[in-house]
Amino acid sequence: MMKKGMLWIGLLGLIMMMAACGAENSGTESGGEEEQETGETGESGGSQEASGGNGSEADLEIFSWWTGAGEEAGLNALIDLFQEEHPDITVENAAVAGGAGTNAKAVLATRMQGNDPPSTFQVHAGEELNQSWVAADKMEPLNDFYEEEGLMDKFPGELIDMVSQDGNIYSVPVNIHRGNVIFYNMSVFEENGLEPPSTFEEFMEVADELQAAGVTPLALGDKEAWTATQIFENILLGTLGPEDYQALWDGEIAFDDERVVEAAETFKQMLGYVNEDHASRNWQDSAQLVSEGEAAMINMGDWAKGYFSNDLEMEVNEDFGYFAFPETEGNFMVISDTFGLPSGVENEDQVKQFLALLGSVEGQDTFNPLKGSIPARVDADESNYDEYGTDTIEDFREASLAPSLAHGSAASEGYLTKANQAVNIFVTQGDTERLLQSLESARSQE
Ligand code: GAL
Secondary structure (H helix, E strand, O other): OOOHHHHHHHHHHHHHHHHHOOOOOOOOOOOOOOOOOOOOOOOOOOOOOOOOOOOOOOOEEEEEOOOOOOOOHHHHHHHHHHHHHOOOOOEEEEEOOOHHHOOHHHHHHHHHHOOOOOOEEEEEOOHHHHHHHHOOOOEOOOHHHHHHOOOOOOOOHHHHHHOEEOOEEOEEEOEEEEOOEEEEEHHHHHHOOOOOOOOHHHHHHHHHHHHHOOOEEEEOOOOOOHHHHHHHHHHHHHHHHHHHHHHHHOOOOOOOOHHHHHHHHHHHHHHOOEOOOHHHOOHHHHHHHHHOOOEEEEEOOOHHHHHHHHHOOOOEOOOEEEEEOOOOOOEEEEEOEEEEOEOOOOOHHHHHHHHHHHOOHHHHHHHHHHHOOEEOOOOOOHHHOOHHHHHHHHHHHHOEEEEOOOOOOOOOHHHHHHHHHHHHHHHHHOOHHHHHHHHHHHHHOO
16 A cells, blocks of 8 residues: 555646646536537536536535536436435536546646545546545545445445445445447448457457458547557456456566566557547547447447447447457456545535435436446346446446456556556557556556
8 A cells, every 4th residue: 555645746746747738627617518529628517506616615516527428418417316306405517528537637636635625526446546535534434324325235345345445435336337348330340241359369350351441440549548558458358367467456467477468469469450540539539430430449438338329329239339358258347436525525414415316226327327337236227228238237247347447446546647658658659568667667666
């Protein structure tokens, strides 16, 4: 576990780095209209109090990075539901644009450091919660709340463990996203007589055929580096299997292990199949390449499912299909968005009322069908989910679970920032040795 002093130095570094990248804090002005653009503007919808940024005057300030197309519909629906039940509470949707929290995490770190926490904020289960905020004594335990709300047996035990430290539970999961999925354009596959690949070898074969047919095999939008990191973590999972994948993040397997080297080679090979303008696209822009048929496949967490179905109005298993990332069938890269109670907030009761709703069957079944994720609760009503959802619910029950690096569960935020940088350099330079050395040396600085 990282020492607190080290932690703050790390976070400060992160803040400065993010600030240099132009982190923006969104005001909250839009009136709940869905943005068809790509989520760059930081506007957010839902019922809310317009008060823009820090020092909110609302009773309940909900902080996340769910703004724009493919991101905000679930949250807006949850906020609307909350407002119906609690019309007297003023809510501010303080979302900061940028996939995977690219900008939001830096804004949050600044606020937490300045003792100006939002009433509640989006945080991934796992190290992002535990090493950043729990270790720094910035979160309140929620054990009593879990008891009062009868939540103890409503989430999978493994998930509760991911949001717990030393017997204390620190947040409430609203969903489970899956990271090891490839979505594909079904007509493109059909026109080219292709079947979904299940091994790396098959993937390369399919990709070669697509390339020969003039279609970009794999869409990538790594304007924000996490999208490429996500591909690499899935290759690592496929190459190492779930136990050794975990052992890698636990420091028990070195980055010069021959299977890790092999994974880096596979990564390089896959990157040979992406669209040329990948560095100028974000995840939504790259998913659009698939919807338009310019690209055939995309590896994206299943928030892309929400985007395809709800924003682009594509039909699951008609317009777009899905399959497990090669060699990861039977495994589940878990990304769970959770919300907690930061220390020092004035409106604890209102925060708990919101957490109670997002932890409830009704809350989860309102949020998740729009978000593309599955409910974190074990007793949600499956009739609310389409074929993708019910398939994923079933897979989640049976699969071996693996924590995502790109989405904050496998390693600390400081490590992830360095890993994203190393991957970003790798995407342009293709130097596998340098990539693995950077990942190893970042680890030794932990
Ligand atoms: C993940 C998050 C998802 C989704 C995605 C893209 O980190 O868990 O809910 O928002 O980023 O921004």
